[in-house]
Amino acid sequence: MSEPSAVDEPSAAQGSADPAASIRAAIATVDAGLAKAFDADPNADIDRLLAARAGAMDAQVRAAWNACIPADAPLALFAIGGYGRAELFPQSDVDLLVLAEPDAQVAHADALSRFVALLWDGGVPVGHAVRSPAQCTEAAVDITVLTSMLEARPLIAQVEHLHALQAAIAPSLVWPAREFFAAKREELRLRHARYEDTADNLEPNLKEGPGGLRDVQTLRWMALRIVGTGDLESLVAIGQFGADELSTLERERRALSRLRFGLHLVAGKREERLRFDYQKVLAQRLGHVDNADNLAVEQMMQGFYRSAALVLRIGERLLQRFEEQIEGESTPIEIDHAFELRRDYLCARDPHWPRDAYDVFALFAVWASHDAVRGLHSRTARALAESLSRVPAFQQAEPALRERFIALLRGPHPVHALERMARLGVLGRWIPAFAKVSGRMQFDLFHVFTVDQHTLAVLRNLARFASGIADERFSIAHEVWPRLRKPELLLLAGLFHDIGKGRGGDHSELGAEDARIFCSTMGLSQADGALVEWLVRQHLLMSVTAQKQDIADPDVIHRFAGKVADRERLDHLYLLTCADIAGTSPKLWNAWKDRLLADLYTATRLALRRGLEHPVAGDERANETRDAARAMLATMGVRDEEVDALYARMPDIGFQRGRPDQIAWQAASLRGVEIGETRVRARALGEHAGALEVFVHSPDRDGLFAAIVATLDRLGLAIQQARVLDGPNGMVFDSFEVVPIDPRCPPTTDEVEERLGTALDGDLDRIRPARRAQPRHLKHFRIAPQIGFDTLEGEQGTRTMLSLVCTDRPGLLADVTHAIRSQGLRVHDARIATFGERAEDVFQITHPHHDGRDGALDETQRQALRQALLACLEGDC
Incomplete structure (x- = not known):
């Protein structure tokens, strides 16, 4: 029969008044013990913990089987998938295969249903399939199904059952080695592409991402199909794998497995992404401690990124060797006395290459000159990895070797050369x-x-x-x-x-x-x-x-x-x-x-x-702008006397600060507009899709700026820069440069003009900032608000400069301007800058005096605004 359980567990399901509760309690006890062992020593043998959990699950699965399935039933039970490898993480699925002929499946259908139901009721996340050997062959047409059965492990089965299963999915019947390799390699490529072909994501996927555990498993599956063994150690014996490569791959697999085991404990659910929600807690659980240079979470993540990079590097070599074994060696094509192409991979001809660091730099020079090659031959890649110690730091290098590096920067495709040197570990040796x-x-x-x-x-x-x-x-x-x-x-x-x-x-x-x-x-x-x-x-x-x-x-x-x-x-x-x-x-x-x-x-x-x-000088700049804009307007058919009339309606400071094309566009927008009439115009900002410049000419009144900002926010536009200029006749000239929050569906210029024009023709007090839920990730990056005030003296009089640094969030600017408006203040200029989760905004504001003039805020007004902003940033505005 099957192998004994790895953990001495009682038969929880047998002889119990509530077998499901017994299973649940037994697994909970094991999991608590494993979590305690993990926390006591996060560097303990992770394979032992995984095998212990698999063994404990074996005991419960067998007990449930014996409680539901007659002893003489012609059924066999296998663990498949990760469970079949005896790698069972705290939140992993338990995948099972029942092997039985069709008549036995029918005869014992009710018993099998009770078995699966008992496991589910016992809290086991079981996935199962019931198939005959012939049905296994049919199902294995799906390569994912085949993969899950490749590592089948007997739980309740005779040796002949295992042989029958292996025969049913043999390469002679389904997925021969060549086709299996090609399909799995393409599957790997597409999976990597889903993660932008990099492991260096902020919230990487430990299982599916590039360099993750799935990559290691894929190499094992390929070995099973191509060589006939999933034991990578056996590849060393036949020369397919270097002992050093195996040691490195296993070390990094264990490091990734520790991260995944800890992530399951922290998340308390099946989670494979190292999300911000868990990173700090997991780093602490793994024993990392903040220091002066690195946060604990940064130390943990650096370890992950380095592990993933090594898995990718070694994986590339082994994939290439599998390909060579399937396709056979091709005739080398000589490049020069030192290098050749093998199956379009760059390969050193000398079996003892490299003999020194000069040979290493020569490799990258030849590679840059033949940039279209598929990559580095696995034999040469391994030799390079083993000889990295021969590459000195630049300060210890000979002058001639330094010249070789500078020559790479001056040669063809220098960035490709630097990328390859970085990926293969050479750049880190050369520049510590x-x-x-x-x-x-x-x-x-x-x-x-x-x-x-x-x-x-x-x-x-x-x-x-x-x-x-x-x-x-x-x-x-x-x-x-x-x-x-x-x-x-x-x-x-x-x-x-x-x-x-x-x-x-x-x-x-x-x-x-x-x-x-x-x-x-x-x-x-x-x-x-x-x-x-x-x-x-x-x-x-x-x-x-x-x-x-x-x-x-x-x-x-x-x-x-x-x-x-x-x-x-x-x-x-x-x-x-x-x-x-x-x-x-x-x-x-x-x-x-x-x-x-x-x-x-x-x-x-x-x-x-x-x-x-x-x-x-300001006057000189203004005159140059007037003349250049006048020439542009002339091409639109605007006569000089009309230009003069339009210029008279525009603020003088605008000619100093605006671009000629902007002045000409704004002036043209005023044609046919009566004094006191609102005009809204929008135009594309350069060649970039969705980016707009918005111009608002309107009678000045309290709340105007806040209303514009709130409306643009509702239109899905993020303001990057705003300028508010006071023109003659109580009119304002507001200009905004905006980009779409979602580039996939930017509003058109017509939509902006219509929506904003309609809003400004109505009651401004009714325009309120939109309410939005805060994105999940922002709660992990809280920045204590910093609010500063400075007094500005200029041609426009005395103003107050408000500086705000805080956590960015959707609708932030609309809320801030609403808070400013609530204090009866006016905004004259705004600079909006966002750096990830950090917003750094600057506003020029004034307080209207009773005599109609605007002035800087006094201390009482500053403190009142500070309190309003703080309340707003806490969501109470």
Whole structure:
């Protein structure tokens, strides 16, 4: 009969007044003991815990079977799936197969129903199938069903039953090795694609994600079908697998299994995603402790990312070897004296390769020159992994080896070379600081990738700029790239810009020092090294200036140009900033940021060309804008005298701060509009789908700004920038740059104009912010609100600048403006910036005086507004 239970459990279902309750109690006792053992030593042998739980479940399943099924019934019971491997996690399903001929199935149908019902009533999440051997063959046409039966383990069965099952699903009947391998490889590819082909997600899936446990299981299934054994150790004996590779794969499988076991305990349900809800609790349960550089949760996640990367790396090699075994070796194609192609994989010809680090760098140079190859041959990949210790850190390397690295940056496809070096562990050896940020995550919503993966994403964006192909997402990047004197310097800046993270202190300063040492050691000229160092130190300067300051203000441009100092720095910084923002999160780059950075770049380049000793005066800027806008209006058929009349209705400050095309568009919008009449216009913002500029010309009245914001929010538009200008005759000129909250269904310009116009023609007091549920993940990233006030003196009089930093959420801006309105205050300018879960908004506000003039808030008014905002942020507004 079947093997004995791994755990000495009593027959809970036999002789009990309530067998289901007995099963439930027995499993609960075992689970409590296993959880206690896990918590006592999270580094204990996880395989022993999994096998112990499987053994305990075996005892209960057998007991239930014996309580329901006659001893002489011609039925056999198998554990299949993960349960069949004796890997039973706390919340895993218990999958069973009953093997029986059709007549026996009919005769014992009621008994089998009682058996399954008893297990369900006992709290066992059982999944079952009842099949004859012939039916197993038919069902195995579905490769998922076949896979579950490949690792069938007898529970109540004779040896002949197991042989019958194995014969029924033999490769000669269903899914021969070649077809099985191809289907499983495609299944793996599609599964990885569902997770964007990366394990470096904020909430990774431990089971199904790239580099997860399913990848390890897939390798075992392939081995079963191709070699005839799921024991990977046997592959070592036949030369298919290296002992070191097996050791690494098993180590990382156990690490992933510990995470999954702990996740099931923390979640208390079947959960495979490391969701934010569980990450901190699980890290604590695994014994991680916060330190000065790394939070406990970041330590845990770094361990996961590194484990997944190793599983992927070794998995690629084994897949390739399986393919070779099935397809057979092909005739090598010689590339040069050192390398050849085998089945389109790059392979070192010398069986003792690599003999030194020069051979390693030569590999990446040849690979870059033959960029279309399928990848690295498994034999060469393994040899490289075993010889990583031969790659010195750059500071200990010989000058000639350093020159080899610089040559890679100057050669073909340098970003591909850096990506491959990073993936295969070479870059971390060459630059030890890069190894420290490999797999390092930051527990926030702004950085959706690990530091190393973000860095590689930045480099890929730079490669897109270098291609010379215009990308509508980056309107002028392809024009700026050709101006670079030495593109490799920008690649180095991209490589080092975040390398200082996780060490405490300012990562820009730490990274700049690393970059200085690297460039000096590598023999770069003093000027080249200084440029890379400056770019790393100032890589956030352009982003912060564009998003937090008014770049339409000539003084802002002059100060920024003074910090940049020359056009070479500006070109490099612009491209690095675009690549950095777009590489931080797929959702972070939008049309507004593209236009904002392009405008800042253009204005700064003009200021540098003019000379910093000749700053643009406000009047000069306004006259230039008037003349340029007048020329545009002339092309629309607007005569000079009509232009003068339209300009007279517009605020003077607008000509200093607005762009010529914007002024011309607003002026044209006023044609045929009576004084005191509301006009709403919207237009596409560049070539980006869904991004809009919205212009509102309306009589000024209390609550107008809040009503506009609330209406735009209801339209599904997120405000990126707002400017409120007071014009003649009590009219306001409000302009908004917005992007759709859901890019899949952006409102049209007609919808915006109609909805907003209708709202403003009605009672503004009736327009309230929409109520929305807070997204699940935001509750784990609470930011204590920071509210600051400053007094601004300018041409528009004295104003108060309100600075707000808090947790972002849907409808936040609408709620904030409603709170400002509730205090009887007016908004004149707004800068909206969101960084993941962090909102950083700035408003210029005033309080209307009895004499009709606006002025800054006094201390009492500031405190009242502070209390209103705090109440609003707590949801009470």
